[in-house]
Amino acid sequence: MKQPYLLLTPGPLSTTATVKAAMQIDYCTWDQDYREITEKVRAQLLTVAHANPETYTSVLLQGSGSYGVEATIGTAIPRQGALLMIAINGAYGQRISEIAAYYQIPHIDVCFDEDQAVDPNKIAQALAEHPEVTHFAMIHSETTTGILNPIEEIMPLLKARHIVSIIDAMSSFGGVPLNIDELDCDYLISSSNKCIQGVPGFAFIIAKQQALAKTAGNARSLCLDLYEQWQTMTKFPGKWRFTSPTHVVHAFAQALTELTAEGGVTKRYQRYCENQQRLSAGMQRLGFTLIIQPAIQGPIITSFNYPTPAFDFHHFYQFLKTRGFVIYPGKVTTTPSFRIGSIGDVQPQDIDRLLTVIADYQQHNQSH
Protein backbone atom coordinates (compact mmCIF):
# COMPACT_ATOMS: atom_id res chain seq x y z
CA MET A 1 0.00 0.00 0.00
CA LYS A 2 1.34 3.40 -0.91
CA GLN A 3 1.70 5.89 1.92
CA PRO A 4 -0.66 8.78 0.98
CA TYR A 5 1.33 11.53 2.71
CA LEU A 6 4.56 12.34 4.47
CA LEU A 7 4.24 13.03 8.19
CA LEU A 8 6.01 16.27 9.09
CA THR A 9 5.18 15.71 12.75
CA PRO A 10 7.44 14.93 15.69
CA GLY A 11 6.37 11.31 16.19
CA PRO A 12 4.70 9.21 15.04
CA LEU A 13 6.75 10.19 12.03
CA SER A 14 7.43 8.89 8.53
CA THR A 15 9.25 5.57 8.66
CA THR A 16 10.97 3.72 5.84
CA ALA A 17 9.26 0.92 3.92
CA THR A 18 11.82 -1.51 5.37
CA VAL A 19 10.96 -0.52 8.95
CA LYS A 20 7.28 -1.14 8.22
CA ALA A 21 8.10 -4.42 6.46
CA ALA A 22 9.87 -5.71 9.58
CA MET A 23 6.42 -5.97 11.22
CA GLN A 24 5.13 -8.67 8.87
CA ILE A 25 6.11 -11.62 11.08
CA ASP A 26 4.23 -12.74 14.21
CA TYR A 27 6.67 -13.56 16.99
CA CYS A 28 5.99 -14.94 20.41
CA THR A 29 7.46 -13.21 23.42
CA TRP A 30 9.05 -16.15 25.21
CA ASP A 31 10.97 -17.37 22.17
CA GLN A 32 14.76 -17.23 22.33
CA ASP A 33 15.01 -15.38 18.98
CA TYR A 34 12.77 -12.63 20.22
CA ARG A 35 14.54 -12.31 23.54
CA GLU A 36 17.85 -11.98 21.74
CA ILE A 37 16.43 -9.14 19.67
CA THR A 38 15.30 -7.34 22.84
CA GLU A 39 18.75 -7.78 24.37
CA LYS A 40 20.43 -6.51 21.21
CA VAL A 41 18.18 -3.45 21.14
CA ARG A 42 19.00 -2.73 24.80
CA ALA A 43 22.73 -2.94 24.09
CA GLN A 44 22.48 -0.84 20.93
CA LEU A 45 20.63 1.91 22.77
CA LEU A 46 23.56 2.22 25.17
CA THR A 47 25.92 2.45 22.20
CA VAL A 48 23.82 5.17 20.54
CA ALA A 49 23.78 7.03 23.89
CA HIS A 50 27.56 6.68 24.46
CA ALA A 51 26.65 5.12 27.80
CA ASN A 52 29.09 2.72 29.43
CA PRO A 53 27.29 -0.65 29.90
CA GLU A 54 29.18 -1.11 33.18
CA THR A 55 27.49 1.92 34.72
CA TYR A 56 24.29 2.33 32.69
CA THR A 57 21.44 0.06 31.68
CA SER A 58 18.53 0.47 29.30
CA VAL A 59 15.01 -0.62 30.16
CA LEU A 60 12.21 -0.95 27.60
CA LEU A 61 8.66 -0.27 28.70
CA GLN A 62 5.34 -0.83 26.91
CA GLY A 63 3.34 2.32 26.08
CA SER A 64 4.00 5.74 24.60
CA GLY A 65 6.74 8.11 25.71
CA SER A 66 4.69 9.54 28.57
CA TYR A 67 4.49 6.06 30.12
CA GLY A 68 8.28 6.09 30.27
CA VAL A 69 8.32 9.53 31.89
CA GLU A 70 5.66 8.53 34.42
CA ALA A 71 7.43 5.25 35.21
CA THR A 72 10.68 7.12 35.82
CA ILE A 73 9.14 9.81 38.01
CA GLY A 74 7.07 7.25 39.93
CA THR A 75 9.99 4.87 40.47
CA ALA A 76 13.01 7.18 40.90
CA ILE A 77 11.34 9.33 43.53
CA PRO A 78 10.81 7.72 46.94
CA ARG A 79 7.42 7.91 48.64
CA GLN A 80 8.80 9.96 51.53
CA GLY A 81 11.40 12.63 52.01
CA ALA A 82 11.90 13.70 48.39
CA LEU A 83 11.45 17.05 46.68
CA LEU A 84 11.33 17.34 42.90
CA MET A 85 12.24 20.49 40.99
CA ILE A 86 10.98 20.73 37.41
CA ALA A 87 12.20 23.16 34.73
CA ILE A 88 9.20 24.05 32.57
CA ASN A 89 9.13 25.95 29.27
CA GLY A 90 6.36 24.10 27.46
CA ALA A 91 3.69 21.41 27.56
CA TYR A 92 6.06 18.49 28.18
CA GLY A 93 7.63 20.11 31.22
CA GLN A 94 4.08 20.85 32.36
CA ARG A 95 3.21 17.17 31.92
CA ILE A 96 5.94 16.18 34.40
CA SER A 97 4.38 18.59 36.88
CA GLU A 98 0.99 16.89 36.28
CA ILE A 99 2.55 13.48 36.87
CA ALA A 100 4.07 14.73 40.13
CA ALA A 101 0.65 16.03 41.18
CA TYR A 102 -1.00 12.65 40.45
CA TYR A 103 1.64 10.92 42.54
CA GLN A 104 1.42 13.56 45.28
CA ILE A 105 5.14 14.17 44.94
CA PRO A 106 6.13 17.52 46.48
CA HIS A 107 7.48 19.58 43.58
CA ILE A 108 8.74 23.04 42.73
CA ASP A 109 8.00 24.20 39.18
CA VAL A 110 10.52 26.66 37.78
CA CYS A 111 8.64 28.19 34.86
CA PHE A 112 9.92 30.04 31.81
CA ASP A 113 8.07 31.64 28.90
CA GLU A 114 7.33 29.16 26.15
CA ASP A 115 9.51 31.01 23.66
CA GLN A 116 12.51 31.03 26.00
CA ALA A 117 15.03 28.29 26.75
CA VAL A 118 15.48 27.12 30.34
CA ASP A 119 18.01 29.53 31.86
CA PRO A 120 20.80 27.80 33.85
CA ASN A 121 21.33 30.95 35.96
CA LYS A 122 17.71 30.93 37.08
CA ILE A 123 18.01 27.21 37.86
CA ALA A 124 21.15 27.84 39.92
CA GLN A 125 19.27 30.54 41.83
CA ALA A 126 16.23 28.28 42.43
CA LEU A 127 18.50 25.46 43.65
CA ALA A 128 20.25 27.84 46.03
CA GLU A 129 16.85 28.89 47.40
CA HIS A 130 15.77 25.27 47.85
CA PRO A 131 18.68 23.23 49.20
CA GLU A 132 16.19 20.45 50.11
CA VAL A 133 15.66 19.47 46.43
CA THR A 134 16.52 15.79 45.88
CA HIS A 135 15.40 15.20 42.27
CA PHE A 136 15.38 17.38 39.16
CA ALA A 137 13.51 16.88 35.88
CA MET A 138 13.91 18.77 32.59
CA ILE A 139 13.13 18.48 28.90
CA HIS A 140 15.92 18.41 26.31
CA SER A 141 14.01 19.15 23.11
CA GLU A 142 10.78 20.91 24.16
CA THR A 143 8.56 19.73 21.32
CA THR A 144 5.92 22.36 22.17
CA THR A 145 8.03 24.87 20.27
CA GLY A 146 11.22 23.21 19.05
CA ILE A 147 13.53 24.80 21.63
CA LEU A 148 16.63 22.83 22.60
CA ASN A 149 17.27 23.36 26.33
CA PRO A 150 20.88 23.60 27.62
CA ILE A 151 20.96 20.37 29.65
CA GLU A 152 24.76 20.26 29.46
CA GLU A 153 24.94 23.50 31.44
CA ILE A 154 22.40 22.41 34.03
CA MET A 155 23.82 18.95 34.78
CA PRO A 156 26.92 20.22 36.68
CA LEU A 157 24.64 22.25 39.00
CA LEU A 158 22.80 19.04 39.88
CA LYS A 159 25.95 16.96 40.28
CA ALA A 160 27.40 19.51 42.69
CA ARG A 161 24.36 19.01 44.94
CA HIS A 162 24.02 15.24 44.48
CA ILE A 163 20.57 15.72 42.98
CA VAL A 164 19.12 12.83 40.98
CA SER A 165 18.69 14.00 37.36
CA ILE A 166 15.84 12.99 35.04
CA ILE A 167 15.95 14.12 31.41
CA ASP A 168 13.07 13.80 28.96
CA ALA A 169 15.03 13.52 25.71
CA MET A 170 12.03 12.07 23.92
CA SER A 171 12.22 14.06 20.70
CA SER A 172 16.01 14.49 20.57
CA PHE A 173 17.56 11.10 21.40
CA GLY A 174 18.99 9.59 18.21
CA GLY A 175 18.61 12.86 16.31
CA VAL A 176 20.79 15.19 18.36
CA PRO A 177 24.21 13.98 19.53
CA LEU A 178 24.18 13.14 23.24
CA ASN A 179 26.98 11.63 25.29
CA ILE A 180 25.52 10.13 28.43
CA ASP A 181 28.87 9.25 29.97
CA GLU A 182 29.88 12.92 29.76
CA LEU A 183 26.46 14.20 30.71
CA ASP A 184 26.51 11.84 33.70
CA CYS A 185 22.72 12.00 34.17
CA ASP A 186 20.80 9.41 36.18
CA TYR A 187 17.81 8.86 33.89
CA LEU A 188 17.19 9.73 30.24
CA ILE A 189 13.91 8.87 28.54
CA SER A 190 12.88 8.48 24.90
CA SER A 191 10.52 6.35 22.83
CA SER A 192 10.33 4.11 19.78
CA ASN A 193 8.57 6.56 17.47
CA LYS A 194 10.84 9.58 17.53
CA CYS A 195 14.37 10.09 16.17
CA ILE A 196 15.30 6.41 16.02
CA GLN A 197 12.50 6.36 13.42
CA GLY A 198 10.55 3.34 14.62
CA VAL A 199 6.79 3.03 15.09
CA PRO A 200 4.88 3.83 18.32
CA GLY A 201 4.62 1.19 21.03
CA PHE A 202 7.24 1.50 23.74
CA ALA A 203 9.38 3.89 25.71
CA PHE A 204 12.94 3.29 26.83
CA ILE A 205 14.86 4.59 29.79
CA ILE A 206 18.63 4.79 30.01
CA ALA A 207 19.40 4.69 33.71
CA LYS A 208 22.46 4.72 35.88
CA GLN A 209 22.48 1.25 37.47
CA GLN A 210 23.55 2.64 40.84
CA ALA A 211 20.56 5.01 40.90
CA LEU A 212 18.00 2.47 39.70
CA ALA A 213 19.27 -0.15 42.16
CA LYS A 214 18.16 2.10 45.04
CA THR A 215 14.53 2.33 43.88
CA ALA A 216 13.09 -1.07 44.88
CA GLY A 217 9.63 -0.63 46.36
CA ASN A 218 9.32 3.05 45.36
CA ALA A 219 6.80 2.58 42.55
CA ARG A 220 3.12 3.34 43.16
CA SER A 221 2.09 1.52 39.99
CA LEU A 222 2.56 -2.15 39.16
CA CYS A 223 2.79 -1.73 35.38
CA LEU A 224 4.96 1.38 35.58
CA ASP A 225 7.46 -0.07 38.05
CA LEU A 226 10.72 0.64 36.27
CA TYR A 227 12.76 -1.20 38.88
CA GLU A 228 10.77 -4.43 38.45
CA GLN A 229 10.84 -4.12 34.67
CA TRP A 230 14.65 -3.84 34.88
CA GLN A 231 14.92 -6.78 37.29
CA THR A 232 12.90 -9.03 34.98
CA MET A 233 14.82 -7.96 31.86
CA THR A 234 18.11 -8.56 33.64
CA LYS A 235 17.37 -11.82 35.45
CA PHE A 236 15.70 -13.33 32.40
CA PRO A 237 17.63 -11.64 29.58
CA GLY A 238 15.33 -10.08 27.01
CA LYS A 239 12.12 -10.88 28.87
CA TRP A 240 9.53 -8.13 29.32
CA ARG A 241 7.31 -8.47 32.38
CA PHE A 242 4.03 -8.38 30.45
CA THR A 243 3.10 -8.84 26.78
CA SER A 244 5.45 -6.72 24.73
CA PRO A 245 4.80 -5.04 21.37
CA THR A 246 6.64 -7.72 19.38
CA HIS A 247 6.05 -6.20 15.93
CA VAL A 248 7.09 -2.78 17.15
CA VAL A 249 10.29 -4.18 18.66
CA HIS A 250 11.20 -5.75 15.32
CA ALA A 251 10.52 -2.50 13.50
CA PHE A 252 12.71 -0.75 16.09
CA ALA A 253 15.56 -3.23 15.63
CA GLN A 254 15.41 -2.52 11.88
CA ALA A 255 15.31 1.22 12.55
CA LEU A 256 18.49 0.93 14.67
CA THR A 257 20.22 -0.91 11.81
CA GLU A 258 19.18 1.89 9.47
CA LEU A 259 20.45 4.55 11.90
CA THR A 260 23.88 2.89 11.74
CA ALA A 261 23.68 2.60 7.94
CA GLU A 262 22.93 6.33 7.70
CA GLY A 263 26.17 7.03 9.56
CA GLY A 264 24.88 7.22 13.13
CA VAL A 265 23.48 10.08 15.15
CA THR A 266 25.94 12.67 13.77
CA LYS A 267 24.84 12.09 10.17
CA ARG A 268 21.17 11.98 11.12
CA TYR A 269 21.58 15.22 13.04
CA GLN A 270 23.11 16.83 9.95
CA ARG A 271 20.13 15.74 7.82
CA TYR A 272 17.62 17.03 10.37
CA CYS A 273 19.53 20.34 10.61
CA GLU A 274 19.54 20.64 6.82
CA ASN A 275 15.78 19.93 6.74
CA GLN A 276 15.10 22.46 9.50
CA GLN A 277 17.29 25.19 7.98
CA ARG A 278 15.73 24.81 4.54
CA LEU A 279 12.30 24.89 6.08
CA SER A 280 12.99 27.92 8.23
CA ALA A 281 14.65 29.91 5.43
CA GLY A 282 12.04 28.89 2.85
CA MET A 283 9.08 29.73 5.06
CA GLN A 284 10.55 33.14 5.90
CA ARG A 285 11.01 33.79 2.17
CA LEU A 286 7.29 33.06 1.82
CA GLY A 287 6.54 35.67 4.50
CA PHE A 288 6.03 33.47 7.58
CA THR A 289 7.65 34.50 10.84
CA LEU A 290 9.35 32.36 13.49
CA ILE A 291 8.23 32.04 17.11
CA ILE A 292 11.62 30.84 18.36
CA GLN A 293 14.89 32.72 17.95
CA PRO A 294 17.36 30.73 15.78
CA ALA A 295 19.93 30.67 18.62
CA ILE A 296 17.75 28.34 20.73
CA GLN A 297 15.94 26.56 17.86
CA GLY A 298 16.61 22.82 17.63
CA PRO A 299 16.47 20.69 14.47
CA ILE A 300 13.34 18.69 15.42
CA ILE A 301 10.34 20.94 14.87
CA THR A 302 9.73 24.60 13.98
CA SER A 303 6.87 26.84 15.14
CA PHE A 304 5.46 29.56 12.88
CA ASN A 305 3.07 32.40 13.66
CA TYR A 306 -0.21 32.52 11.78
CA PRO A 307 0.49 34.95 8.91
CA THR A 308 -2.70 36.93 9.60
CA PRO A 309 -5.32 36.84 12.37
CA ALA A 310 -7.79 35.48 9.77
CA PHE A 311 -5.51 32.58 8.80
CA ASP A 312 -7.55 29.39 8.46
CA PHE A 313 -5.25 26.65 9.74
CA HIS A 314 -7.72 23.87 9.03
CA HIS A 315 -8.01 24.95 5.38
CA PHE A 316 -4.22 25.19 5.05
CA TYR A 317 -3.78 21.79 6.72
CA GLN A 318 -6.28 20.08 4.38
CA PHE A 319 -4.70 21.70 1.31
CA LEU A 320 -1.25 20.37 2.29
CA LYS A 321 -2.62 16.95 3.23
CA THR A 322 -4.26 16.37 -0.15
CA ARG A 323 -0.91 17.28 -1.71
CA GLY A 324 1.05 14.83 0.39
CA PHE A 325 2.13 16.57 3.61
CA VAL A 326 0.74 16.41 7.13
CA ILE A 327 1.82 19.21 9.46
CA TYR A 328 1.03 19.86 13.10
CA PRO A 329 -1.13 22.38 14.97
CA GLY A 330 0.65 24.80 17.29
CA LYS A 331 1.02 24.16 21.00
CA VAL A 332 2.14 27.59 22.18
CA THR A 333 -0.57 28.78 24.57
CA THR A 334 -0.19 32.52 24.05
CA THR A 335 0.07 32.93 20.25
CA PRO A 336 -1.80 31.24 17.36
CA SER A 337 0.80 29.09 15.63
CA PHE A 338 1.43 25.92 13.68
CA ARG A 339 4.39 23.55 13.61
CA ILE A 340 6.28 21.64 10.96
CA GLY A 341 8.56 18.75 11.92
CA SER A 342 11.84 17.94 10.21
CA ILE A 343 12.46 14.44 11.61
CA GLY A 344 11.70 10.93 10.32
CA ASP A 345 12.38 9.54 6.87
CA VAL A 346 12.32 13.07 5.44
CA GLN A 347 14.94 14.41 3.04
CA PRO A 348 15.85 18.02 2.19
CA GLN A 349 14.16 17.55 -1.23
CA ASP A 350 10.91 16.77 0.58
CA ILE A 351 11.16 20.13 2.33
CA ASP A 352 11.70 21.83 -1.05
CA ARG A 353 8.57 20.11 -2.38
CA LEU A 354 6.62 21.23 0.67
CA LEU A 355 7.72 24.84 0.16
CA THR A 356 6.52 24.69 -3.45
CA VAL A 357 3.12 23.45 -2.30
CA ILE A 358 2.89 26.20 0.33
CA ALA A 359 3.78 28.84 -2.29
CA ASP A 360 1.00 27.36 -4.41
CA TYR A 361 -1.40 27.68 -1.51
CA GLN A 362 -0.57 31.35 -1.14
CA GLN A 363 -1.21 31.87 -4.87
CA HIS A 364 -4.63 30.26 -4.58
CA ASN A 365 -5.56 31.98 -1.34
CA GLN A 366 -4.39 35.57 -1.60
CA SER A 367 -6.79 36.49 1.18
CA HIS A 368 -5.16 34.09 3.66
Ligand SMILES: *Cc1c(COP(=O)(O)O)cnc(C)c1O
Ligand atom coordinates in the same frame (compact mmCIF):
# COMPACT_ATOMS: atom_id res chain seq x y z
C1 LIG B 1 6.59 12.97 22.28
C2 LIG B 1 7.04 13.52 23.56
C3 LIG B 1 6.67 12.94 24.79
C4 LIG B 1 5.79 11.73 24.91
O1 LIG B 1 4.57 11.89 24.30
P1 LIG B 1 3.67 10.59 24.04
O2 LIG B 1 2.48 11.19 23.34
O3 LIG B 1 3.36 9.97 25.31
O4 LIG B 1 4.49 9.69 23.15
C5 LIG B 1 7.23 13.44 25.95
N1 LIG B 1 8.07 14.48 25.92
C6 LIG B 1 8.45 15.08 24.77
C7 LIG B 1 9.43 16.19 24.83
C8 LIG B 1 7.94 14.62 23.55
O5 LIG B 1 8.33 15.20 22.41
